[in-house]
Amino acid sequence: MALIVQKFGGTSVATTDRIKNVAKRVARWKKEGHDIIVVPSAMSGETNRLIGLAKEISATPDPRELDVIASTGEQVTIGLLSMALHEEGLKAKSYTGPQVRVLTDSTFTKARILQIDDDKIRKDLADDYVVVVAGFQGADEDGNITTLGRGGSDTSAVALAAALNADECQIYTDVDGVYTTDPRVVPEARKLDTITFEEMLEMASLGSKVLQIRSVEFAGKYKVKLRVLSSFQDEGEGTLITVEEEKQMEQPIISGIAFNRDEAKLTVLGVPDRPGIAYQILGPIADANIDVDMIIQNLGHDGSTDFSFTVTRGDYNKALKILNESAGKLNARGVVGDNKMCKVSAVGVGMRSHPGVASKMFGVLAAEGINIQMISTSEIKISVVIEEKYLELAVRVLHKTFGLDQAD
Structure with missing residues (x-):
């Protein structure tokens, strides 16, 4: 018998029929003798609908009240x-998160979990209950409802698994595992049997939408065994996210190619090359x-420098306005930008022991x-910014x- 936390995403609980199917799946695990905690998201599209209602009232909704509204989607799902x-x-x-007491900080719409009181859950498990906990939400020290940011149900599930020392945290979604890249872009993409926490963290941060970054961070920090599975297939082992030492000895140099379309580039031209200029640009x-x-x-020959950086497209106009307003104070020649950029990344722990990956990547492109x-590297990834x-x-x-590719 094992203690298992199962998280089901919005598409998995999008209709009452799908919720019934989730219940049947949970029942099979329970009848095998396992203790089960289920963490569902809101029904697909519901959070967007709720936020849309708030924006019909106010163009800039109060964050505290927005959390009160957005958290209700999961409350419906857990009851159903x-x-x-x-x-x-x-x-x-x-x-709900506050009922368990998932204690968070007070950063509304982007709160971080500080502590989970597991007493109620442990008592219910001992009494043979399946415990259903709303994802995405908690409460601060003053009892205010908070939400964890988009995709926060993954983080809720992993945090519960860590707090309860669960044997495994299973993330059920609309894909059957983690792939070498998006199969919609590369039909030859392969499902990975295993991937390391480090690789998954890089993949998530670089554009892979399978798991939320913070959930992978949590899992890696507390060594929570994390498995990605399909809500719509009864068979298959999915992808196990694990520590590097548990992977097979012979692994590909690169485990996956991640990409992100949500990139915009800004450049401040001809600012003086002096200490503190980076802070003057990026501080505001x-x-x-x-x-x-x-x-x-990039240092020029005349003692000036061009300073470039990337932001999300949603922040592009805001950032461009700030830079234009501060260009005079910076003695810059001007500000230019492009919001039709993307980032493509090669990720793999094999880079540590195989030189030449960067030159191979650059040569192919x-x-x-x-x-x-633009180029950015870490020990296990190489990212480039190119035109979309x-x-x-x-x-x-x-x-x-x-x-x-599968053929390989």
């Missing part, structure tokens, strides 16, 4: 799922709560006439070059 489990002959009890950007990704500084505008029109070509050729 508990009822469906009752219909399967199981004892089931639902809890940070104050506006804009996340910066890649950064490049050059052969296809793809200009690299080249995205699919770049992903296909890199996937094939690094031996990831």
Whole structure:
């Protein structure tokens, strides 16, 4: 008998029929003797609908009240799922995040989990209940409802698994595992049997939408065994996310090609090359709560420098306005930008012991006439920023070059 946390995404609970199917799946695991905690998302599209209602009232909704509204989607799902489990002959009890007490900080719409009180859940499990906990939400020290940001149900599930020392956390979604890249772009993409926490974290941060970044961070930190499975297939082992030492000895150098279309590039031209200039440029950007990704500084011959960085497309206009307003203070020649960029990345722990991956990647892209505008590297990934029109070509050729196609 094992303690298992099962998380079901929005598409898995999109209709009452699908909720009934989830209940049948949970019932099979329960009848095998396992203790089960289920963490469902809101029904597909519901969170967007709720946020849309809020924006019909206010163009800039108060974050605290927005969390009150957005958290109700999961509350509906946990009630419906508990009822469906009752219909399967199981004892089931639902809890919102605040009822469990998932304690978070007070950063509304983007809260972080600080602590989970597991007393109620352990008591219910001992009484043979299936415990259904709303994902995506918690409460701060003052009892205010908070949400964890989009995709936060993954984080809720992993945090519960860590708090309860669960044997496995299963993430059920509309795909049957983690693939070497998006099969919609590369039909030859392969499902991975295993991937390391490090690789999955890079893949998630670089554009793979299978898991939320914070959930992978949690799982890696607390060594929670994480498995991605399909809600719509009864068979298959999915993909196990594990520590590097547990992978097979012989692994491909590259495990996957990730990409992100949500990229915009900004360049401040001809600013003085002096200490503190990076802070003068990026300080106001940070104050506006804009996340910066890649950064490049190119020194000119006249003592000036061009300073480039990337942001999400949603933050592009805001960042461009800030830079234009501060260009005079910076003594810059001007500000230019392009919001039709993308990022393509090769990820793999095999890079640590195999030199030459970067040159191979750059050579392949050059052969296809793809200009690299920015480069970022870590121990296990290489990312390039290129024009969006080249995205699919770049992903296909890199996937094939690094031996990831099924035929290979």
